[in-house]
Amino acid sequence: MSTFNTLGLLPEIERVITECGYETPTEVQARAIPIILECQDIIASSQTGTGKTAAFALPVLTLLRKPKRQLRCLILEPTRELAKQVYDNFCQFNQHLNLSIALIHGGVRYGKQRQELETADVVIATPGRLLDHLSQVTAHLDKLEILVLDEVDRMLDMGFIDEVKAIFSFCPQKRQTLFFSATMPEKIRQFARWALNEPKELTIGQRQAPAKTIEHCIYPIHAIQKFDLLVQLIKQECPQSALVFCKTKEEADRLTRWLAEYQFNVAALHADRKQSERQKALDGFKQGKYSLLVATDIASRGLDVSGIELVINYNVPHNAEDYVHRIGRTGRAAREGKAYTLFSSEEFHYLKNIEMLIDSPIEQRVLEGFPYRSMPRIERQPTKRARRNTGSARRRR
Structure with a gap:
């Protein structure tokens, strides 16, 4: 060594x-x-x-x-x-x-x-x-x-x-x-x-696979209930340091306002913020003033904040590689971390691309006690690994 x-x-x-x-x-x-x-x-x-x-x-x-x-x-x-x-x-x-x-x-x-x-x-x-x-x-x-x-x-x-x-x-x-x-x-x-x-x-290493220290899964949910599920997951986990990723700057600002109304210590990070505002949000997150940071993908690469316990994708990333980078903000330096993705049925195409990239299905979970209106169905296609395993089983028979 x-x-x-x-x-x-x-x-x-x-x-x-x-x-x-x-x-x-x-x-x-x-x-x-x-x-x-x-x-x-x-x-x-x-x-x-x-x-x-x-x-x-x-x-x-x-x-x-x-x-x-x-x-x-x-x-x-x-x-x-x-x-x-x-x-x-x-x-x-x-x-x-x-x-x-x-x-x-x-x-x-x-x-x-x-x-x-x-x-x-x-x-x-x-x-x-x-x-x-x-x-x-x-x-x-x-x-x-x-x-x-x-x-x-x-x-x-x-x-x-x-x-x-x-x-x-x-x-x-x-x-x-x-x-x-x-x-x-x-x-x-x-x-x-x-x-x-x-x-x-x-x-x-395997560039396209999430680190083994990250426990990651998806929570199927209708789009209209995403924010309610987000709040319940945060309350359940009670993280000292969590990142919430969303796809647009407008959505980041909206989620930040809504989460603040629930008395969470939260800040937003995206490209339309002034540099002084971005630095203030990032410094406050690092120093523990904010337990939640709502960000666009500007923060998904190289964000060096130690001890991030939880990453939540409010949307399924449209770019499959961004999934690996987003959830890679937790589980760093051999520490364990969690990453949850809120998934609605119209995002299935993006989920499929992610599972093809990492060559593995992502575990699906349901939050116990949450008042789901109905459950979105997920009809997955087998990953490359699953197809290889199926082929091997057929050859053995």
Whole structure:
């Protein structure tokens, strides 16, 4: 088994790791860190909650070593929240170094960011705001040594491909490029062939399966009774920290208002909120001021809040991969978690796609004592695993 002190990291970083109480690296960390320290390009795929941020942050800081007060490492993130979390991680690992780290995203005055860009060794940024600075010549990438694209699949899903390619055009040809993603669809492989130089590829674990630490199930319910069932599930579980996912910003605001009327401590997180409001909601959730956070999929990737006990999908995600990412907010770092999905009959197509993706039927439950008007019927098709098992049984006969 690998240990952090055998990976070739700086003593200052090993000291921080010890102070944080980390004992052994996760698989993605143990395999990715040596490759990055050899200055090779990498494309790494690993489930959420497996420590991907540290897998690139620790070796990047080791490679940079001493401050030069010029932009040598750029990390691109798809959302402001992810950028802030990665920035916080870098600041934590940088405690005993003296590198300058800047956070660049929308919702903040340009003037302050221009000053930080002048002296930053590491910049964590969202594509749109960074491209603005590059276009205005208030950011320069000519000294760039390392380029990291985090949550690549999400970045492409959100339509950032043109912005990312434009940013690449400002980068020197001679650089180290690192791709990290939760999934590895073909569109990412195609992009990697264009952007990376003979990369090492890592695939860690079963990318499309929920973690074994997550107890997940569906609750069939007619759409008109969804909110009532949501309230009863929350009352039954009494979570200290729970995420409720819904599909639209309007629905997030509506659910937040309704839940507040039931005296729940609740906040909303979605893209139409001001940056200060989003940060206030996220900080309040992390600090325990809010026990419930109602969010759109902006929060389903990389949300780094420890101890989330429960995830509830108010709607079945339309994108099957989003199901894995949503429920992956709980059951992290070997802790157990629960994830419930409220399912109505018109969402059957999306449920079928999820079960095909994870190759397993999702357990169906009924909440005892809830006044159901009637029960939606679910007529499932067998998953690939079930078809294989059926075929094996026929051959044995």
